[in-house]
Amino acid sequence: MVDVLRIKDLIVEYTTQRGTARAVDRVSLTLGENRTLGLAGESGCGKSTLGRSLMKLVPYPGKIVSGDIILNIDHDITWKKGTIKKGDVSILELNDDQLRMIRGSEIAYIFQDPMTSLNPMLSIGKHFIQIQQAHDPTIEDEQALERAKEVLESLGILAERVDDYPHQFSGGMRQRVMIGLGLVLRPRLLIADEPTTSLDVIVEAQILEEMAELKEKFNLTMILITHNLGVLAQTADDVAIMYTGRLAELAPTEALFENPQHPYTEALLQSVPDVTKPDKKLAWIPGAPPDLVNPPDGCMFNPRCPFAMDICKQEEPPLIQSDTGGLVACHLYGRS
Template identity: 75%
Template structure:
């Protein structure tokens, strides 16, 4: 199976007045085609920064400080400032015009909050026309609008609503519009950032189902960013648990839910309510992640970890193979 995405030692830093905060810290990751990877962890663990780095859209004052991001492209892509050849391309080497061509067409990103991502002055139809014509200027407005209508219809929105403005849609419908805009150019890799966070459980379930159908229909590879492990249980093939900018555990969904290895992953799972187990005692993780501007030596989870040992306070645990077939970064497992 080919890797759709390969990340090597990616580091993203934010320059703040107090110093440099390393939001993504030497991450390595391979994502096979047609699989869905869930990125999970507490707020501020680096999951959205990692997603944005893959789009080369790290917000100011952040920047990719080191590492490579390889995307597999299945056709030569023409670009005014240098055609992009098919095959594995390191997007950290591309110029901004080449990235502009890739965004939407090869990699698409669905942002967290549709209300701030959609332009309130434009109809939904205009959003589709702009998105399609920016990448395919040969398509006229009428044809672009028809394509937008077809995508909306596939997501359960009446095509005639292309003349409506974002504020005329409910939260769930706006999220569907965002998914439609992300899908309309048929990207190979779709990154979705908290796609259902502000929605009620019924709309959430509908949207997750529609995303799963789209994934199947278009052979998509997906990254789903969420703090909600319940969402990942329904949608992801694999889950990467992030803490302080690092991946601390990577495993298949089944294996992560059945036998999480890392103490942080174990604690996260214990904090998820389960309607099938009404007697389950929910736990919370005491303390807070350390300051990224002034990181502590050793394992960043040590101050909150009930299993911490002396070595944890001085040596960073490397990410090595776990007994369950995944990867884990914890000295409890010998730090392979």
């Protein structure tokens, strides 16, 4: 099996007036072909920054400080001004022109808010034509429209609606169009940044189901960024829990949900309401995430952790192999 994406010790920092905040801190991940990785964590834990840095699109004043992102490409990409050979490519070493060719055709990114992600002045068909011609200027309009119709039909949108404008679509349909736009160039990797957060639960379920089907159909590798653990339990193969920019736990989905290792993961799972146990009191995690400009010493979670020990306030826990087949960064383990 080929590793589509390898992230090595990635560090992303935001420079603010108060100081430097490390949004992504030494994250290493490997993503095999056709796998779905779920990235979860509370707001501000760096999951979106991580997703964006995979396309080298960290918003200002963010900066990728060090690390490496290696993407595997299974065919040569050739365009007017240059080529990218197939094989492993380091995203961070590409220039703007090469990045533009990679974006969309190799890595697709789907945003959270479908209501504002489409240009109100362009019809849906024009969106598709323009994206395809940006990567291959030789494609004729009709040809591009045919492909657009094909993709839209597979997403359950009538082909004749390509002439309609974004305001004529509902939120769920717009998100389908966005997914279609992401998939029309047959990318290998799809990053979905909270794709269903702004949709209601029924549409959310439909879209997640469609995404699972499309994953099979288009042979996709996916990264699903969300703070909804239920979504991950349904769709992801592996789940990575992030806390203050670091990986807290990375494990196969079943193992993570049945046997969470990290106290933070456990607390997160506890704080999801359970309809089968109506009497259960809903747990919460006391305190708030630490200030990233002045982070606490040792483990970042120690001020909120019920199992905090002395060592947690002094030493940062390394990411070690856990008993359940995943990785965990906690002093509770590996000290026997």
